[in-house]
Amino acid sequence: MSDMMYFDHAATTPVHPRVLEAMTPYLTQVFGNPSSVHGFGREARKALEQARDQIAAFMDADPQSLIFTGSGTEADNLAIIGGAMAQRERGRHIITSQIEHHAVLHACEYLEQEGFEVTYLPVDETGSVRLADLKEAVRPDTVLVSIMYGNNEVGTIQPIEEIGTFLREKGILFHTDAVQAFGVLPIRVRQLPVDMLSVSAHKINGPKGVGALYLAKKVPIEPILHGGSQERKRRAGTENLAGIVGFAEATKVTEEEMDDRVSKYKRMKEEMQAVWKEAGIAYQVNGHPEMVMPHVFNVSFVGVHTETMLMNLDLVHIAASSGSACTSGSLELSHVLKAMHLEDSVSHSAIRFSFGITNTVDEARRAAEAVAKIVQRLVKRA
Structure with missing residues (x-):
C-alpha cells in the first residue's frame, strides 16, 4: 500500500517509528506483570508509572487522575456508565448531543435500558451545541453531561469551557470525549472545567488497544470491569504495558511536532x-x-x-x-x-x-x- x-x-494513524522502538523492549525483555512484587514486576511497574507521568504531563493532569483503558471507547463507557451508576441515587437524567461518537451514544442508550433518561441536544448547521439548549435541558435530577471536545466527522470544536463553567455552578458532572482533539489541540485539563476526559493512543501515532480516562479528584465512578485491583480499583485487568509505553512516547513526539x-x-x-x-x-x-x-x-x-x-x-x-x-x-x-x-x-x-x-x-x-x-x-x- x-x-x-x-x-x-x-x-x-500509523505507529510512529519512535513509538515502535519504545515499545519493543516491553514486548520482549520487560514482560513482567506490573502487579507482581518480584523484580520483573517492579521493573514493569516503574515503566508503567513513568508512562503515566509523561501522558499526564502532556495534558497537564495529576498522574493519579489517569486511568488506563483498552480504548477510547472503553474510557467513554467508564465515564458515562460508571459516572451515572455512581450517582443513580441522586438522579437519573443525562444530557449528551446528537453528534457524539457511537461510544458515547450507545453507552447512553444502554443507560436508558437501565432506567435513566437521556436528552440528546440538537446542533446548529455548523455542528455546534448551543449553550442555551443545554441550560434549558438541565433538570434537578441531571447528574451527568457528556459533550465531545471536537467532532470526528466535521471537526467542529464545541464550547467546552462555557459548558463546563455552567455545569460547575450547577454541581453536575461533565465528561468530554477528547479522542479526536487530543494531539491536535492543546488540552490542559487543570485549566478546563471538566471532570472526566477520554483520550486514545491510536489517534496520535500510538498503538491500537490503549486509551485513558482523566478522572478529577473526588469524582464518583463505579467500575464497569470487575476483577483485580489495578488502576486504583477503577479498571480491572492487567495493564497493556507495551501499549501504554507506546502511548507515552507518542505524546512526546506529538508535543515536539x-x-x-x-x-x-x-x-x-x-x-x-x-x-x-x-x-x-x-x-x-x-x-x-x-x-x-x-x-x-x-x-x-x-x-x-x-x-x-x-x-x-x-x-x-x-x-x-x-x-x-x-x-x-x-x-x-x-x-x-x-x-x-x-x-x-x-x-x-x-x-x-x-x-x-x-x-x-x-x-x-x-x-x-x-x-x-x-x-x-x-x-x-x-
Whole structure:
C-alpha cells in the first residue's frame, strides 16, 4: 500500500517509528506483570508509572487522575456508565448531543435500558451545541453531561469551557470525549472545567488497544470491569504495558511536532480549496468555519454521491472516508450530518479528508486534483 495516499488519520494513524522502538523492549525483555512484587514486576511497574507521568504531563493532569483503558471507547463507557451508576441515587437524567461518537451514544442508550433518561441536544448547521439548549435541558435530577471536545466527522470544536463553567455552578458532572482533539489541540485539563476526559493512543501515532480516562479528584465512578485491583480499583485487568509505553512516547513526539503539524494541516486545506476553485468545481466545506480542528476536512461535492467518490478515489489510490469509520460499512447517512440538517444533496455527497504525519502539502494538491477530475467527469456524465 506504499503508493496509497492516506487521508483517513481521524480513523486511525500509523505507529510512529519512535513509538515502535519504545515499545519493543516491553514486548520482549520487560514482560513482567506490573502487579507482581518480584523484580520483573517492579521493573514493569516503574515503566508503567513513568508512562503515566509523561501522558499526564502532556495534558497537564495529576498522574493519579489517569486511568488506563483498552480504548477510547472503553474510557467513554467508564465515564458515562460508571459516572451515572455512581450517582443513580441522586438522579437519573443525562444530557449528551446528537453528534457524539457511537461510544458515547450507545453507552447512553444502554443507560436508558437501565432506567435513566437521556436528552440528546440538537446542533446548529455548523455542528455546534448551543449553550442555551443545554441550560434549558438541565433538570434537578441531571447528574451527568457528556459533550465531545471536537467532532470526528466535521471537526467542529464545541464550547467546552462555557459548558463546563455552567455545569460547575450547577454541581453536575461533565465528561468530554477528547479522542479526536487530543494531539491536535492543546488540552490542559487543570485549566478546563471538566471532570472526566477520554483520550486514545491510536489517534496520535500510538498503538491500537490503549486509551485513558482523566478522572478529577473526588469524582464518583463505579467500575464497569470487575476483577483485580489495578488502576486504583477503577479498571480491572492487567495493564497493556507495551501499549501504554507506546502511548507515552507518542505524546512526546506529538508535543515536539504539534505546532508544525497544525500549520501543515492548515496549508493542506488551503491548497486543496485553491485547486478546486481553479478547476471551477462546486464544493461546500461542512462544519464550523473557525472553531474547527485543523486535521479534519469535511467537504461535499454536490452531484457526486459519497460512495461513488470514495470508490473513484480508491481506484487512484487515495484513501478518504465518509466520516465515522464505525458506520462506514453501511450506506446509512451519517448521524452527524443528519443532525446538522444540511440539504440532502450536501449530506449525500460529503467526504472526510483527515490529515496526519505521513501527508505532505504536495500530496494534498495531487489528491485535490484527482477529486476535481472525478467531479468534472461524473458531473458531465450526469
